[in-house]
Amino acid sequence: MADILWIGTRKGLFALRPDPRRRSFRVSAPQFFGHVIHHAVQDPREPRTMLVAAKTGHLGPTVFRSIDRGRTWKEAAQPPAFRKATEGEKARAVERVFWLTAGHSSDPGGWYAGTAPAGLFRSRDAGDRWEPVAGFNDHPMNSRWAAGLATPDGELLHSILVDPRDAGHLYLAISVGGVFESRDGGRDWAPLNAGIEADFLPDSNAAFGHDPHCVELHPAMPDRLYQQNHCGIYRLDRPATTWTRIGKAMPKSVGDIGFPVVLHPKNPDVAWVVPMDGTTVWPRTSVGGKPAVYQTRDAGRSWRRQARGLPAKNAWFTVLRQAMCIDTRDGRGLYFGTTGGEVWASANGGETWRRIAEHLPEIYSVTLAI
Amino acid sequence: MHCTVKIPSPLRSYTGGVSSVTAHGATVAELLADLEQRFPGMRFRIIDEQDGIRPHIRFFAGSREVRDLTERMDGERVLHVICALSGG
Numbered sequence: 001m002a003d004i005l006w007i008g009t010r011k012g013l014f015a016l017r018p019d020p021r022r023r024s025f026r027v028s029a030p031q032f033f034g035h036v037i038h039h040a041v042q043d044p045r046e047p048r049t050m051l052v053a054a055k056t057g058h059l060g061p062t063v064f065r066s067i068d069r070g071r072t073w074k075e076a077a078q079p080p081a082f083r084k085a086t087e088g089e090k091a092r093a094v095e096r097v098f099w100l101t102a103g104h105s106s107d108p109g110g111w112y113a114g115t116a117p118a119g120l121f122r123s124r125d126a127g128d129r130w131e132p133v134a135g136f137n138d139h140p141m142n143s144r145w146a147a148g149l150a151t152p153d154g155e156l157l158h159s160i161l162v163d164p165r166d167a168g169h170l171y172l173a174i175s176v177g178g179v180f181e182s183r184d185g186g187r188d189w190a191p192l193n194a195g196i197e198a199d200f201l202p203d204s205n206a207a208f209g210h211d212p213h214c215v216e217l218h219p220a221m222p223d224r225l226y227q228q229n230h231c232g233i234y235r236l237d238r239p240a241t242t243w244t245r246i247g248k249a250m251p252k253s254v255g256d257i258g259f260p261v262v263l264h265p266k267n268p269d270v271a272w273v274v275p276m277d278g279t280t281v282w283p284r285t286s287v288g289g290k291p292a293v294y295q296t297r298d299a300g301r302s303w304r305r306q307a308r309g310l311p312a313k314n315a316w317f318t319v320l321r322q323a324m325c326i327d328t329r330d331g332r333g334l335y336f337g338t339t340g341g342e343v344w345a346s347a348n349g350g351e352t353w354r355r356i357a358e359h360l361p362e363i364y365s366v367t368l369a370i
Numbered sequence: 371m372h373c374t375v376k377i378p379s380p381l382r383s384y385t386g387g388v389s390s391v392t393a394h395g396a397t398v399a400e401l402l403a404d405l406e407q408r409f410p411g412m413r414f415r416i417i418d419e420q421d422g423i424r425p426h427i428r429f430f431a432g433s434r435e436v437r438d439l440t441e442r443m444d445g446e447r448v449l450h451v452i453c454a455l456s457g458g
Contacts, residue, residue: 034380058426058453059380059415075411081419093418 008037008365025356041100042369051127053097061097065127078129080113080121101160104167116154118146118174135187149176159215173212195243197231213259214321221268228261246300260324264331269299274319285316309353322365337363378453384412399439428452
């Protein structure tokens with residue numbers, strides 16, 4: 001079965017299919033045309049299954065499911081929704097489904113979804129019916145962890161991570177709110193933000209209220225986490241609980257602000273980021289109009305610029321947090337999509353890049369279905 | 371009471387492309403509940419889990435705007451579901 005690069009955009013879902021030599025990619029017609037697609041995720045346990053997080057500008061959010069690798073789709077019978085508010089309680093309604101994560105390998109059919117406003121939801125039947133995870137959504141601290149410091153797209157719950165060694169060990173992140181950890185399958189949660197800077201908070205040593213943009217757990221070394229944050233790039237090697245700002249090794253002229261962080265599937269010392277301009281009013285574009293990917297091969301002690309093939313100037317795009325992925329089979333195929341509707345690919349771990357699609361709508365998500 | 375419900379284009383994927391359907395009920399809530407039986411999933415796209423009308427959706431009983439789902443149709447025979455199709 002040929003690979004498909006799924007591109008979630010502000011106006012629908014597109015499939016990029018490579019020719020057998022991977023020299024060119026054919027762009028499909030849009031599916032869910034006109035829908036905002038925040039995430040399209042293949043089930044690694046059952047590769048024929050895919051879930052898509054969708055809404056339109058005016059209709060409420062939902063999830064679509066495919067069990068034939070994206071040929072046909074069916075809407076979830078019960079999309080993620082908060083429980084009904086009791087009298088006097090703040091009523092929460094899901095405004096968008098932002099993030100999808102397949103569950104543990106021992107939990108076939110298990111999925112997690114993150115929403116705006118920040119909510120955590122679980123499905124036990126491959127995404128057809130979703131239930132709120134009360135341990136987080138109704139946690140006594142929830143109203144402080146998810147205090148409504150929303151991004152322009154809402155208060156986003158994302159980066160739901162499942163420890164491959166332990167189905168009950170979970171992480172999640174909220175923009176804005178911080179990183180949180182559960183060791184009991186989501187029944188209880190605790191902040192995990194020590195060491196993370198938060199220069200926008202009155203107390204820079206606050207336990208929560210941070211702005212993680214993207215958190216990844218290394219599949220082969222699950223004690224290692226990488227985080228691209230609003231205030232830098234970090235690494236955490238458990239059981240330690242204090243993050244180290246590895247972005248300090250980035251060139252000062254580039255900085256260490258960005259959205260995605262992507263990890264090599266086998267080597268836990270190798271990761272990639274896409275720096276953006278986080279100065280003054282936060283333009284969030286490629287720094288100086290000169291887009292570049294940065295790679296570390298030593299767990300963040302040093303970084304290398306990888307820009308061969310990318311525009312040398314006058315390219316002011318942004319790469320959003322779900323819009324970069326890696327081919328987990330070889331760790332060499334890298335892909336990212338831009339807010340300007342271009343898809344860029346590297347077949348050699350980021351050494352050289354070429355554009356494989358253009359003129360698409362604003363890209364929110366790039367994922368590879370194998 | 372049977373009413374005609376006018377379906378806007380973003381919701382016609384639920385009605386098989388049909389722009390006008392018949393539903394039974396005395397209030398907007400009852401009409402929507404009846405529609406949900408036949409067109410599962412449609413209600414949640416326009417009404418949230420707290421029974422709130424989603425921000426860009428409006429209902430009109432005839433020419434009278436309905437802001438509360440418990441409002442009665444009051445003799446009106448047509449419910450218009452309006453999507454405010456603004457934005458880029």
